[in-house]
Amino acid sequence: MDWLFPADRLLASPEPALALLVGVTLGIVFGLLPGINGRKGIILSIPFLAALDPMTAVVYLVAMHAVVHTCGTLPAVLIGVPTSTSEAAVVLDGYPLVKQGRAWEAIAATIGASAFGGLVGAVALIAFIPIGLLLVPHVGSAEVMALTMLGLLAVSALSGTSLVRGLIVATFGLLAATVGFDDLTGAQRYTFGQLTLAPGLNVASVLAGLFVIPEMLTLRNRPEGATGPVRGLGMMQIIRGMAVVFRRFGIVMRSSIIGIIVGFIPGIGSSVSVWMAYGHAVQTEPHDPPFGKGNVAGVLSAEAANNAKEGGSFAPTLMFAVPGTSGMAIMMLAFTFIGVDVGPRLVTQDPGFISMVGWIVLIANLLAIPVCLAFVPTFSFIATLKQRAIMPVALVLSTIAAIVVLPNPASLAQMAVFGAIGVAFKSAGWPRPPLILGFVMGPILESTLSRTMAVYGWSAIERPGVAALLAVGIGVLALSWWRSRRRRAQAEVLPSEEIVAAPVLAAAFIALYGWAIFMSRGFPPSAQMFPVGASLLGMACCIVVLVQDWRRFSREGSKWRQIDAGVLLPLLGLLVITPLTGLPVAVVVYVSGALIWSAGVPARVAVPVALVTACAAFFLAQDTLGLIRPFDDAWLWVLSLSR
């Protein structure tokens, strides 16, 4: 049992300890910076690894990657801008807490749950070594497919007021994921010959459009009191607040276990565990307040799973040389670079190495707590800002995240389109998270479905793992049905801001799905199946909603949330100016204008803030060709209009 406590490796010299400290600090910094994450952190570090001895390099890499998520979601929570699909789950309840003047609670819950999840993930990695070899080989394409379906179903059913509406949104996400080259056939789907659509829709644009723009455009509808300034946060207040992890121990532990289990399974994607944990919280925790309105259990569950999965994802990477996530793929490469050969041999011949990795993750998560707390003054400052003052900067950061991925006006156009969709969903009371999950998991579902049918056919249902997951799925459906029945029995009245769902939206989606089916007739047969299947399911759900809401629509008419023109116009201006002038100039113009005009900030404050934001935009985007100068052909297009 010497492998359980590999102290000789970690304590043989001071270099590993120093590497641990540096890794934790850099990991937290990378996590806080928008657009940079663990994966990029590893890539940036690879050239320097050759200068380190292998042990020190391993300690640094693992420590850095283990803590990227520890407080990396906090900027997103404080300003309401998720830059990844995992963050979107935390922002759902974290941001409302901030708006209610309870930012200390959001910060404490985030740091506490994140650290706890990381610790549990580390312990699981060490403890699972003996059974890891038994577990993972039984997970095949059919199990991954069933788990993906379950995740989609859970989020659709539990993140809103209606399973059917959730399914419509999820199927729209699945359909959106088919845009671009089909990985199974190489055929182009819904690209209309546009190269900018060939890689698929820009996920950062979709996120920004769906979650940031609707919040901005509907600021006018929120009473000023709810967005009033928050008093400064105290360190002790936050430390005391972290005790919520122990007061809500059940949901935090269960969410950590979900994160670990899903993290163990390669190819499932990192955001699935977060959303499944969130769905589980919705299923089991009291709805006081409702989820999505500042329920701390939503923050605890998402954060615990988000960090616990890191420990879980190390297992297939180390034990089978099969990376569970894209971050682990880079990690594995880095291991190879420094001469560490991962795989099954590691379990039988050198289990101490896996145990050592677990210990590094554990210690790193413990060290991350004081490092995160050191950023509290910065968080405190952000939390005291008015929403109208934060939003322009938040939008710029989202825009940067979007066009760093695809430096092209198409990114901005996609942001605008999904912004409109997000406003429509928000106004109609349709949930937005299922769209993101459908979008992210669509490719996984399509490929695993194809593999499962080719290898197992319908006999896949007889596999124990698949049968168990299907049973859970039926349970989720039953719970959703029971909740909706209870809601009708109690004559629940929707809160005033939940606008009556207009059947106009359902009718529009029926047309959209019909168009998608019509356009798919030009695809190869095997490339048609998934978009047609998703469209048919979505269409059926739309018809149900149309029938359900027609009576209410006939009685009350359609109501839509008012859009704040004072926010919309500058936003449109940003989208138009950026291709013509490049990002930094557009940022200066937009941020200073929005702060002065919309938020009433004095010019002597607004202009320096705009300049600092523009510098940040330049710094983050400088490595991306074409981002800091006008986009190619933008002026040519403008000039061509005048001819």
Next chain:
Amino acid sequence: MTNTKTARQSEQLAARPGRASALFSAVLAALGLAILPPTASAQEDFFTGRTIELLSGFSEGAVSSQVLQELGRTVERLYPGTRVVFRSNPGGSAALTETMILEAKPDGLTLGTVNNDSLIAKAMGEQSFDITEFDIVVSVSTASRVLFANPQSGIDSVDDLVGRSEPAFFPVRSTSSGMYYTGLLTNAALGTRIKPVTGYGSSERELAFMNGEVQLAFLAPIAAARTLEDGTSVALLSLIDTELPAYLGHPPRLSGMQVNPEFAWVVEFFNLMAASSTLAVPKGVPPDRLEALRAMFYAAATDPGFVEWVGDRLLLDQVRGADLQARLDEMLSGMTSFAEKLAHAMDCGTQLADTGSACSN
């Protein structure tokens, strides 16, 4: 003092004709250089101070992408002042990257990976462009193309793949990927019953092979070496004649086996298609600039530091772009008949995979 000044002035006056003639000669030389065609080194100077965009059709975490990134860094080291920016664009089995290369300006500043298999896709009518629309810069490696079997499947030799009652599943990414065609062409050549199954990325492929979901696979060199040593894989067959490193075992070669005479051409075809990590530019780059680019990247690919860095990650097999281009041109000189041969072989391979019965001529 005056005499010194006068002497100095006299010296300066005496030096003027020499300086004047030197200046005149320099001007003549400059004019001459401007008139003369630019040399290769002059074209390498073209890349000094410029940024070359290197596009990879592999995912960011793939070994091939990492190797290409290192190649870019080696170019920067060997040619100071030249910057290489790497960008990964996986999608459609690298078809996205190929599209981006074709859309780029033919100025030599954008190059990327091209999939030799797009040649097959073009011949099969499944893609609108093919490798003949590119100018090849360099090929860095060879795909190992060693077929491995999971011992649990009961397949110990190629003979076990012939006449099977059930197909042996073989994981591939898509129907336009090289592995897909390789599986079916192997069926045609040897009468085996290999059934490609789409939807597997590289890590999913290895896991599916390990847990027995699929019976066959091409494995990356590191995974191959590990599984051979563990006894969790058996090297059945090498589809190419490239000398393999010792850690990949000594599987029999396709060229040494009894192949259906009608499909004997498949053997040479596999050898040609094995060139991997092939970098190309769109047609239209000025010839001397293309040659300079080829020289730069071949120098980087053969640089000792780069070779040492790659190690066992990939099977290095550096081929000059001009040489590979010539071999391809020769093979494609009869494109129409080649497409027909290929289509027929694919049909026979598919029939064998689905039903186990051979084509009737």
